[in-house]
Amino acid sequence: MSGKDNNRIASLRDEELEALIARAAASTMNGQDDRALYKRIESRVLNQSLPPQVAQTPRKVLAASDSFMRGIDALIDWLNPQRQSLWRPVFAAACPLVLGIVIGNFFNFGLTPASEPNFESWDDELVMLSFLDMSNQGEITEENEGEIR
Amino acid sequence: MNDEELMAAVAQGDRRAYDALVRAHLPAITRYSLRMLGNGRDIEDVAQETFLRLWVSAKKWDPGKAKLSTWLHRIAHNLCIDMLRKQQRVLLGERFDEELDSNSNFDNSLRNAVVEHAKEEPSSQQMIEKDSELSALNLAISKLPETQRSALLLCYYQGFSNKEAADITGLSVRALESLIARAKRSLRTQMEAHYNER
Numbered sequence: 481m482s483g484k485d486n487n488r489i490a491s492l493r494d495e496e497l498e499a500l501i502a503r504a505a506a507s508t509m510n511g512q513d514d515r516a517l518y519k520r521i522e523s524r525v526l527n528q529s530l531p532p533q534v535a536q537t538p539r540k541v542l543a544a545s546d547s548f549m550r551g552i553d554a555l556i557d558w559l560n561p562q563r564q565s566l567w568r569p570v571f572a573a574a575c576p577l578v579l580g581i582v583i584g585n586f587f588n589f590g591l592t593p594a595s596e597p598n599f600e601s602w603d604d605e606l607v608m609l610s611f612l613d614m615s616n617q618g619e620i621t622e623e624n625e626g627e628i629r
Numbered sequence: 630m631n632d633e634e635l636m637a638a639v640a641q642g643d644r645r646a647y648d649a650l651v652r653a654h655l656p657a658i659t660r661y662s663l664r665m666l667g668n669g670r671d672i673e674d675v676a677q678e679t680f681l682r683l684w685v686s687a688k689k690w691d692p693g694k695a696k697l698s699t700w701l702h703r704i705a706h707n708l709c710i711d712m713l714r715k716q717q718r719v720l721l722g723e724r725f726d727e728e729l730d731s732n733s734n735f736d737n738s739l740r741n742a743v744v745e746h747a748k749e750e751p752s753s754q755q756m757i758e759k760d761s762e763l764s765a766l767n768l769a770i771s772k773l774p775e776t777q778r779s780a781l782l783l784c785y786y787q788g789f790s791n792k793e794a795a796d797i798t799g800l801s802v803r804a805l806e807s808l809i810a811r812a813k814r815s816l817r818t819q820m821e822a823h824y825n826e827r
Binding site: 494501505507517518521525526531 | 639640642644648651652655656659672673676684685687770781786813817824
């Protein structure tokens with residue numbers, strides 16, 4: 481310590497403080513009482529009853545699930561970065577739409593122009609619809625009574 | 630056998646590997662808990678719980694992410710913080726109707742809780758220390774807020790790098806460095822006061 485005399489206010493330099501801390505750190509657990517305390521703790525920790533270990537998941541499975549989770553984490557980090565950038569979430573939201581358009585262009589799912597009635601225009605379609613007799617729909621007749629119930 | 634092999638054995642239920650790990654890491658954990666808590670009963674609980682978690686969570690430890698000593702210190706650190714908060718709750722509960730200073734913030738209350746506890750049951754180390762400088766330093770450290778105390782202890786007493794200490798405490802390296810600087814400033818003030826009293 482510099483300025484240890486009683487006439488001046490004592491001041492402590494950085495290196496003196498560090499040296500004091502180092503001395504305190506070195507003196508930890510040196511006393512007899514501390515050794516006794518340590519022995520007591522050691523015996524308690526060593527003799528504590530431990531639960532049985534559950535069967536370990538195979539390392540391959542762990543590694544696979546770990547890399548999968550890391551991939552998901554990386555994707556989420558990319559979509560929602562620390563820095564504000566709007567285009568990534570917008571891009572992510574538009575992905576299903578683009579995917580749907582692409583799939584719709586490549587596959588017809590059994591819906592071809594030939595499988596539909598060939599109407600020339602939408603008013604033809606309406607005319608044909610008007611011919612449908614819907615007056616009996618929803619009525620309970622003697623014939624369909626059993627079916628409905 | 631190194632820590633990684635011993636932990637793999639512990640994950641398989643090998644009790645001897647557990648004993649070896651306890652003997653290797655218990656002194657550091659005890660030293661840290663002693664400095665953080667300052668009394669014997671709680672240190673025993675922290676040490677026991679830390680190594681119970683080592684046994685139970687052995688499979689979760691990833692050697693690529695953290696050294697075993699860092700991982701164990703993180704467990705012990707969290708347990709110490711829990712203990713200190715529990716002590717603080719008990720003390721606050723007891724004094725609720727008496728003289729609770731409305732201006733004291735959490736850190737002050739916690740610091741008081743630790744100092745009170747240290748007064749009630751002084752650590753064995755403090756009792757045998759004859760060096761008044763070291764006693765004064767220990768007292769000054771025990772008066773530091775828990776965040777500053779843990780940062781200082783991890784770097785200066787436990788020998789961790791700033792990054793490792795930041796990992797243990799869950800802080801950024803910059804925040805940890807700031808805590809250490811504040812802790813040292815506070816220690817210097819208290820030690821100067823101690824020298825001036827002599």
